Amino acid sequence: MNKFENVYFFDPFGKDTERIRKDLMEVFNNMGIHTVKTSEEADLIASIGGDGTFLQAVRKTGFRDDCVYIGIAIQEDDYMYVDFDYKNSHLISEALTSEDTEVRNYPAIEVKINDNKPSFCLNEFTLRSSIVKTIMMDVYIDDFLFEQFHGDGVLVCTPTGSTGYNKSLGGAVVDPLVKAIQVTELASVNNNKYRTLGTSFLLNKDRPLTLMIDKSKDYYPIMSLDNEALSLQNTEQVQIRVADRIIKTLRLPNNTFWHKTQRNFL
Known part of the structure; x- marks a missing residue:
């Protein structure tokens, strides 16, 4: 695979993981990959933490489709x-230098609220009333x-977000090769x-x-993009679609989406 030059570490835990970050900097430096201070300089962005941290890393660095996230x-x-554990850093080195490692593409969602600029999410978007009352809206396809x-x-x-909240609601688990959104x-x-x-359905x-919210009542809808909540008044229209941009990660042997699904649920 192509050689990376610069890595940016997304480390929201700061001093609590300082030693881990320094150890990882040495691992990457030994591969000739230099640590940079801003994500704009990097062609590789590494989050330190769990799935929530990974989602934050993608969001805080602008959903870049010209770099690889791990x-x-x-x-x-x-x-x-x-995909990786810092305690087994040799596997990181193997993945970044092996000819068998490929890049996989995860589809993202584009969300446009009223006439605001589009926002993006990699996992899921939710919309609900913030008051103890059901919400009414017209659903357009x-x-x-x-x-x-x-x-x-x-x-x-x-598709990658289909194993989360969606699954607990009875939605289907969808292969990431399917470029679709599930409602x-x-x-x-x-x-x-x-x-x-x-029932849930795929588009x-x-x-x-398009969700057109009933304006005869003010529901003060709460919306969430992955693990970030939004609360906007006077929300009338929400447009949702598969985004043009994709998020790239490393595709490891024997660690596909379905391998992960099996480990997590079976």
Whole structure:
């Protein structure tokens, strides 16, 4: 695989992981990969921590599609995004120098709220009322009014995010090779007055989803992008689609998405 020149460490734990970061700097330096102070200088971005830290690293560095992200765990555990453990740093060296290691592409979600600039997420987007009341919204696929939703809210996830909150809601686990978003209901109301599909569904990369929130009441909707919450007033429209940009990570032998899914759930 191509040789990397500069690595940026995303280390939100600071002094608590200073020794680990210094050890990793030496590992990368021995491979001829220099540590840089800003993510803009790097062609390799390494997060130190678990899956949540990896998601933060991607977000805080601007969802770059011109570099490769890797996750390095502090504790031994089974992760979906993190592939390495700093205690086995020799595996990092092998992966970065082996001809058998390839780059894999994870699709991201683009979210546009009202007329604001688009935001992105790698795992999932959720929208729900912040008050103890169900929320109503019109759900459009392309420009087609698909259903009128009444319930707690909706979740939209990427294939890699399908093993998280989506799975606990009964959604399907989706192969990351499928460029799609999955839409899953949060406690929808279904009776003689209100009716929704009642199951999750997939939309391919060319089909945008639009949520038009009922403005007869003010729900003060809370939205989340991965592990970051947003609370915006006067939210009327949310447009969601598969993003043009992709997130690159290392594809290791015997450590595919399905290997990780098996370890975590079976």
